[in-house]
Amino acid sequence: MRLLEEIAHIGRDPHTGGYLRYAWTPADLELRAWFRAQAEQRGLDVEEDGNGNIFAWWGSGGDAVVTGSHFDSVPQGGAYDGPLGIVSALLAVDELRSQNMKPKRSIGIAVFAEEEGSRFGLACLGSRLLTGAVDPAIDLSDRDGVRLQEVITPAGRRDDILARIGCFIELHIEQGRALTQPVGVASAIWPHGRWRLDFTGEPNHAGTTLMADRRDPMITFAFTVLAANKEARQRGAHATIGRVSVQPNATNGIASRVSAWLDARAAATDTVDHLVSAVFEKAQERSKRDGTSVELTTESVSGETLFDTELRDRLAKVLDDAPILPTGAGHDAGVLSAHVPTAMLFVRNPTGVSHSPTEHATDSDCEAGVAALARVLRDLTC
Amino acid sequence: MRLLEEIAHIGRDPHTGGYLRYAWTPADLELRAWFRAQAEQRGLDVEEDGNGNIFAWWGSGGDAVVTGSHFDSVPQGGAYDGPLGIVSALLAVDELRSQNMKPKRSIGIAVFAEEEGSRFGLACLGSRLLTGAVDPAIDLSDRDGVRLQEVITPAGRRDDILARIGCFIELHIEQGRALTQPVGVASAIWPHGRWRLDFTGEPNHAGTTLMADRRDPMITFAFTVLAANKEARQRGAHATIGRVSVQPNATNGIASRVSAWLDARAAATDTVDHLVSAVFEKAQERSKRDGTSVELTTESVSGETLFDTELRDRLAKVLDDAPILPTGAGHDAGVLSAHVPTAMLFVRNPTGVSHSPTEHATDSDCEAGVAALARVLRDLTC
Numbered sequence: 107m108r109l110l111e112e113i114a115h116i117g118r119d120p121h122t123g124g125y126l127r128y129a130w131t132p133a134d135l136e137l138r139a140w141f142r143a144q145a146e147q148r149g150l151d152v153e154e155d156g157n158g159n160i161f162a163w164w165g166s167g168g169d170a171v172v173t174g175s176h177f178d179s180v181p182q183g184g185a186y187d188g189p190l191g192i193v194s195a196l197l198a199v200d201e202l203r204s205q206n207m208k209p210k211r212s213i214g215i216a217v218f219a220e221e222e223g224s225r226f227g228l229a230c231l232g233s234r235l236l237t238g239a240v241d242p243a244i245d246l247s248d249r250d251g252v253r254l255q256e257v258i259t260p261a262g263r264r265d266d267i268l269a270r271i272g273c274f275i276e277l278h279i280e281q282g283r284a285l286t287q288p289v290g291v292a293s294a295i296w297p298h299g300r301w302r303l304d305f306t307g308e309p310n311h312a313g314t315t316l317m318a319d320r321r322d323p324m325i326t327f328a329f330t331v332l333a334a335n336k337e338a339r340q341r342g343a344h345a346t347i348g349r350v351s352v353q354p355n356a357t358n359g360i361a362s363r364v365s366a367w368l369d370a371r372a373a374a375t376d377t378v379d380h381l382v383s384a385v386f387e388k389a390q391e392r393s394k395r396d397g398t399s400v401e402l403t404t405e406s407v408s409g410e411t412l413f414d415t416e417l418r419d420r421l422a423k424v425l426d427d428a429p430i431l432p433t434g435a436g437h438d439a440g441v442l443s444a445h446v447p448t449a450m451l452f453v454r455n456p457t458g459v460s461h462s463p464t465e466h467a468t469d470s471d472c473e474a475g476v477a478a479l480a481r482v483l484r485d486l487t488c
Numbered sequence: 489m490r491l492l493e494e495i496a497h498i499g500r501d502p503h504t505g506g507y508l509r510y511a512w513t514p515a516d517l518e519l520r521a522w523f524r525a526q527a528e529q530r531g532l533d534v535e536e537d538g539n540g541n542i543f544a545w546w547g548s549g550g551d552a553v554v555t556g557s558h559f560d561s562v563p564q565g566g567a568y569d570g571p572l573g574i575v576s577a578l579l580a581v582d583e584l585r586s587q588n589m590k591p592k593r594s595i596g597i598a599v600f601a602e603e604e605g606s607r608f609g610l611a612c613l614g615s616r617l618l619t620g621a622v623d624p625a626i627d628l629s630d631r632d633g634v635r636l637q638e639v640i641t642p643a644g645r646r647d648d649i650l651a652r653i654g655c656f657i658e659l660h661i662e663q664g665r666a667l668t669q670p671v672g673v674a675s676a677i678w679p680h681g682r683w684r685l686d687f688t689g690e691p692n693h694a695g696t697t698l699m700a701d702r703r704d705p706m707i708t709f710a711f712t713v714l715a716a717n718k719e720a721r722q723r724g725a726h727a728t729i730g731r732v733s734v735q736p737n738a739t740n741g742i743a744s745r746v747s748a749w750l751d752a753r754a755a756a757t758d759t760v761d762h763l764v765s766a767v768f769e770k771a772q773e774r775s776k777r778d779g780t781s782v783e784l785t786t787e788s789v790s791g792e793t794l795f796d797t798e799l800r801d802r803l804a805k806v807l808d809d810a811p812i813l814p815t816g817a818g819h820d821a822g823v824l825s826a827h828v829p830t831a832m833l834f835v836r837n838p839t840g841v842s843h844s845p846t847e848h849a850t851d852s853d854c855e856a857g858v859a860a861l862a863r864v865l866r867d868l869t870c
Contacts, residue, residue: 310840313751315726335707344694359565
């Protein structure tokens with residue numbers, strides 16, 4: 107995995123070993139430049155789509171088999187989530203060439219922008235712009251208040267590029283503990299979304315304000331965190347509050363406002379909807395008791411993705427009946443699946459840890475992933 | 489209150505009307521320069537103590553009657569907490585002069601630095617350095633990692649200045665709803681302190697990690713917020729968590745670490761100690777259930793301050809039997825009281841709201857405060 111090593115230093119926090127690779131930041135731009143150089147070394151035609159996504163083409167025809175993933179990370183993310191799919195794509199092309207394969211269909215390698223939504227808050231932003239799932243004039247700002255359109259002028263839906271893509275295969279590290287063999291095939295992505303809860307109260311002095319006189323939004327927020335945990339467990343769903351912003355965030359002051367982001371996912375869309383409703387209802391009930399108020403804003407919602415069954419079964423068969431499994435993680439493949447037949451390959455994650463510096467896959471499993479992707483590309487193109 | 493108006497724009501957030509006056513920032517430096525100019529206009533001798541505190545002397549003898557307060561604010565603080573005491577001191581000197589008073593004792597006006605501890609985390613930092621209550625080599629950093637010693641080289645205990653101070657009187661806006669007349673006299677400051685709770689867990693993917701597999705420190709933190717609220721209410725004490733820091737603070741990632749600051753106060757030191765112990769015990773119990781860990785760090789503790797009873801009673805008598813009341817808020821007067829006879833005057837706060845942009849005292853109550861301070865200074869010096 108020499109290629110993964112080459113980029114291992116880019117955007118890495120020296121204290122934690124975690125990655126801070128946010129879209130269009132210097133680390134992300136360095137990774138893109140590295141990819142373009144790798145693609146050019148291989149004689150691939152590099153094309154940018156004006157939405158931050160890069161395509162490297164082997165062959166000029168339509169009905170291309172496209173593979174790839176993303177470089178950007180969550181804050182303090184791991185080395186595999188995203189880059190493994192891009193590096194494996196480059197290596198799978200090398201593999202086909204070393205076998206002197208002459209594909210009958212074009213092959214494309216895609217690098218999608220802002221998959222994690224870590225900078226502008228909307229996951230899969232690059233693929234959503236490309237496919238027209240979001241308006242290029244969308245009003246998004248990063249945590250410093252920089253607007254998306256100050257960073258790029260999104261081109262929006264690119265029918266010419268979509269028309270070239272015959273199918274899309276994304277290779278990705280698996281992120282639960284669901285895969286016990288080196289490589290598996292995805293069946294579905296759980297429906298999921300992000301909601302912002304804004305709790306407001308009355309700022310006041312921490313030392314002098316009687317407990318009975320307080321309207322402290324931190325209390326309502328804390329209750330809601332526990333309610334989300336309980337409601338998710340009762341439904342076999344997943345609910346997470348991992349991002350919080352407190353105003354004014356002073357030790358000796360009661361907060362005026364707490365904003366919290368709720369990430370909710372489940373096997374069925376109804377379950378997610380009921381989960382979010384139940385959490386909001388509990389928050390509202392508690393806010394009456396606390397003299398605070400709470401508002402719910404939907405930031406993004408993705409329905410269930412069922413990957414193309416024909417393609418899924420073909421991949422599993424080519425890979426000696428590889429296991430087929432769903433995932434709770436969103437991917438650009440989920441966005442593409444609304445437009446072209448789409449599939450995913452997963453590489454085993456021995457601990458299931460992801461979105462963390464300790465995310466890991468063994469070298470031999472990563473090599474099995476490259477070999478599997480090469481076999482799949484050969485089967486589809488040769 | 490024209491003088492208060494003159495500085496009303498300095499460090500004010502135009503969106504909220506709240507103040508962002510942190511020690512040694514441009515807003516704070518502008519306020520200090522304004523004070524020096526005001527003192528010089530009045531022919532007072534300005535002296536800096538090398539700890540960030542400024543003294544303006546009327547007369548050169550010892551056994552001086554010193555009054556004053558602080559300019560720095562909490563994040564999004566109000567206009568009165570601190571500056572009212574400084575402005576009232578300048579106006580009380582004007583009042584004595586307009587009456588052609590010739591004080592037999594020197595009068596000093598003090599401006600103390602970093603009273604709120606909003607920048608370096610330790611309240612009353614200026615007065616603690618002056619009195620030797622903290623070591624000038626103390627290791628404190630602001631939220632950007634800037635060390636105190638990069639900003640100033642603290643001189644530490646200044647016996648020469650302490651020797652000049654015969655007594656200290658701080659005028660301050662009242663911060664509860666405890667004062668129903670324009671002006672009152674302080675009896676005591678509740679014992680209080682700040683403790684940091686660090687909750688750590690395992691960062692992981694919000695979408696793919698089973699609820700049962702999680703070690704989410706946000707859950708333990710949320711439980712602790714509710715426990716602190718309950719434990720404080722049961723004891724008639726005050727507990728507040730108003731400042732929180734989450735790592736990595738990602739929407740789609742389980743947090744690795746949540747740090748929360750607990751502000752705890754009560755009428756008796758034992759009550760504060762038992763409150764903090766009980767909250768930490770509850771946090772530890774819950775952390776076992778959540779698979780997380782929690783650590784408690786004491787950042788600052790102030791024992792009960794009982795103001796000099798002789799001085800207190802003298803002030804109340806001069807002010808026509810003004811009411812005598814305790815406060816839950818810490819003040820530089822609390823630090824000074826360990827060294828010289830110390831007293832406080834409170835100006836009525838009609839809503840009790842403080843540490844907030846809506847903190848307010850009426851102009852006529854502020855004028856009553858100036859008149860009261862002038863009477864007290866005259867009584868003590870003439």
